[in-house]
Amino acid sequence: MTVAAAIRLTTAERLAARVGEAIRSGELPPGAPLREEELARSHGVSRHVVREVLRLLVGESLATYEAYKGARVSYISAEDVRDIFRTRRLFELPALRKMDREAVQALALIHGRYSAAVEACDWRSAFDLDHDFHSKMVAAAGSKRMLRWHSEIFHSLSRAHLVRPEFEEQGLRASVGEHAEIVVALAAGDLDRAERALSAHLDHSEALLSGR
């Protein structure tokens, strides 16, 4: 009787995780070509494995593909940013109203750590905690698909950040206060105020990222 399901991964899956991380972190910027031979050589695997990796990355929307032209790190346009925020509003605003006491407490905890990360200018951690903060809300809606999609588009915003790096710090700093408002309103049980605060926060973030 196997106690824990062994999480075996193929080389392709492991490499896809690594390259995906490089894309998220900005090491591989939007538009960068993902050449088969190059990736194969640099990671010591065969081209076949790399081709599978590329298909996996496309499946995660981290890359785009065109026959005989290969894959590139997918690019986030201003229209994509609008699209993403439209979707985030749909996912997050109704979910906010479904958070129970326990979820709100967890949210407050995350906010504390987020605030500390920003204080320490640890932008990488701050971004991850920002993700956790908004994920916690979406999770209350109880749909694993929505949670997965929300995570996907949230991370794709980090690629938009890269296009305007000067706004990342600014946005993360401003979010501290805005997140606090949401937490306070939720803790007070004032759902309408919480919704207004979240809505304003999303408007603000979108404005920053879409370049007004």
Place this chain on the structure above:
Amino acid sequence: MTVAAAIRLTTAERLAARVGEAIRSGELPPGAPLREEELARSHGVSRHVVREVLRLLVGESLATYEAYKGARVSYISAEDVRDIFRTRRLFELPALRKMDREAVQALALIHGRYSAAVEACDWRSAFDLDHDFHSKMVAAAGSKRMLRWHSEIFHSLSRAHLVRPEFEEQGLRASVGEHAEIVVALAAGDLDRAERALSAHLDHSEALLSGR
């Protein structure tokens, strides 16, 4: 100056489309193993191509994958059905309110063809038109991501249908009247009534598909 972008596809992409269609149609039922050697032989391609096909299918959520165990046609559980309808409500209900006059007319047209298909007991066309009907609504929200996801989950419901084939005809028949109510309310500009009708329609569909 190229007028139309040539839509070149690789063998893997073409085969993925074929196998995907076989999955949607039920020819390959949920849970069916997708064996590399078998697919390679039966379609006259190499295993490498098949492996890419499988990654593509997983990317479309049509198959699941496990290292050293291979791919299977993905299975839709009752919980998945609930999850999907939760998401459909979120996508469709707010979108309904954003439909303009033109969109409503298009919806009415689709409904006419849907009604005819059901009358003719052409269940395949009816299912596709049912999809078009609901897609038309989601399209009004103006998000290409939402539209793509909606399409993905809608089609995955057809696999749930397969598990309870006796309900597919029943559901499609009942939908004729329910769709009509929505169209009539929209045409009359009564958004609240349209929303109630759509909500009831989704409740009804979910009940049928989740087996209650």
Place this chain on the structure above:
DNA sequence: TTCACGAGATTGTTGAACAATTTGCAGATA
């Protein structure tokens, strides 16, 4: 300037081979 045309780069695909892992079954064990 614009166009055609190659040569080189890159992707698409195959086949054979072998390693790694799972699966199912036959026999051993308690």
Place this chain on the structure above:
DNA sequence: TATCTGCAAATTGTTCAACAATCTCGTGAA
């Protein structure tokens, strides 16, 4: 009987080498 063990077969994971198909881009011709 029940279950455990271990091995053979089936299946997936990966590499290598080769060649076909397509794109890219610079060069020379019209």
